[in-house]
Amino acid sequence: MAPDQNEIDKEYRSSIRAHLERDDWHGAYEWAKGWISGGGGATLLDPWLAYVASALLQGQPRTATHSIDLALRSWIPRRADRSVLHWTRSRIIRFRLNDPKTACTDLERATQSTPSWLRAEVRRDIEDCAAESALSRKRKPSVTPAPDFQAEEAAHMLAVVSNRLGDLPEAGSQPGLWVVVHPYLQRCQQTSAP
Numbered sequence: 287m288a289p290d291q292n293e294i295d296k297e298y299r300s301s302i303r304a305h306l307e308r309d310d311w312h313g314a315y316e317w318a319k320g321w322i323s324g325g326g327g328a329t330l331l332d333p334w335l336a337y338v339a340s341a342l343l344q345g346q347p348r349t350a351t352h353s354i355d356l357a358l359r360s361w362i363p364r365r366a367d368r369s370v371l372h373w374t375r376s377r378i379i380r381f382r383l384n385d386p387k388t389a390c391t392d393l394e395r396a397t398q399s400t401p402s403w404l405r406a407e408v409r410r411d412i413e414d415c416a417a418e419s420a421l422s423r424k425r426k427p428s429v430t431p432a433p434d435f436q437a438e439e440a441a442h443m444l445a446v447v448s449n450r451l452g453d454l455p456e457a458g459s460q461p462g463l464w465v466v467v468h469p470y471l472q473r474c475q476q477t478s479a480p
Contacts, residue, residue, distance in 0.1 A: 291326055291453075298325055299462045302336045306466045311343035328361050328443070329454060331370055331461040338374060339470040347382035347474075351375055351429050359433040360443045365399035366458025368435070372396035373408055374471060375432055376415070381474035383428035386418035392432055401458035 298321040305313030318336035321327035334357040341350035354375045362368055373396040380389035393412050400408050461467070 294325055295321075295327065295330070295332075295462070298327060299332060302332070302463060303466050306336070306339055306343075306463075306470075309343055311340040314343075315340040322361075331357075331362065331367055332463045334362070334371065335374065335461055335463055335467040338378070339467045342378070342382070342470045342474065347378050348429065350378050350382075354378075355433055359436050360440045363435045363437070363440065364454075364457040366401050369396045369399045369408075369458070370401065370404060370461070372432060373400070373404060373411070376411065377471045377474050379428055380411075380415055380418070385424050385428040386415045386422050387424060388427040388429060390415050390419055395432065399458065401460070403460050 298317055301317045302314050302321075305311075305317065314336050318327075318333040318340065321330075321333040321336075327333040334353060337353035338350045341347070341353060354371050358368060358371055362371060372392040376389040376392035376396060379392065380386050390412075393408065393415055396404075396408050397412070
C-alpha cells in the first residue's frame with residue numbers, strides 16, 4: 287500500500303513545529319530540506335516558511351529572503367500562495383534589513399491575490415510601510431527584486447525532485463505551520479523597533 291501524502295505532510299509539519307517551538311533552527315531546517323527534496327513538499331508553502339523561520343533564528347535575514355526567492359522562482363506558481371511569500375519577504379526586508387522602500391515592492395505584489403486570512407495584515411503593512419519609506423534614508427536596495435516564476439526551470443526541477451503523492455491544498459489556504467512561523471515574522475518587527 288502506498289503511503290498517504292496527507293500523513294507524510296502531517297509528520298513533516300509535526301517535526302518542524304517541534305523544532306521551531308524549541309527555537310532549534312537546525313532541526314527545522316533539516317526537516318524542511320527533507321520535505322522539499324524527498325517528501326513531496328516542494329510545491330507547498332510550509333517547508334519554505336520553515337526555511338525562513340530557521341534563517342531568522344540564525345540571525346540571517348538575507349538567507350531567509352533567498353529561500354523565498356527560490357520558492358518564487360521555481361516552486362510556487364499559484365498567485366495566492368505567491369502573495370503569502372511576497373508578504374513574508376516584505377516583512378523581512380522592512381524590519382530585519384531596515385529597508386521599507388524595497389519592502390513596498392513586495393507588498394504591492396502581495397496585494398495581487400492576497401488570501402482573505404492575510405488581507406488585513408497586508409493592508410496595514412502597506413500603509414505603515416509607505417509612511418516609513420517616506421522617512422527612510424536608505425538609497426540602495428538591500429536585496430534584488432523578487433523573481434518571477436520560471437515555468438521552464440520549474441518543470442525541470444519538479445521532474446527531478448517532486449514525488450508528491452497527493453493533491454495540493456487549495457491555493458491561498460493558510461499553511462499548517464503558519465501559527466508557528468508567523469511569530470518569527472512578528473519578531474522581525476520587534477527586533478527593528480527603536
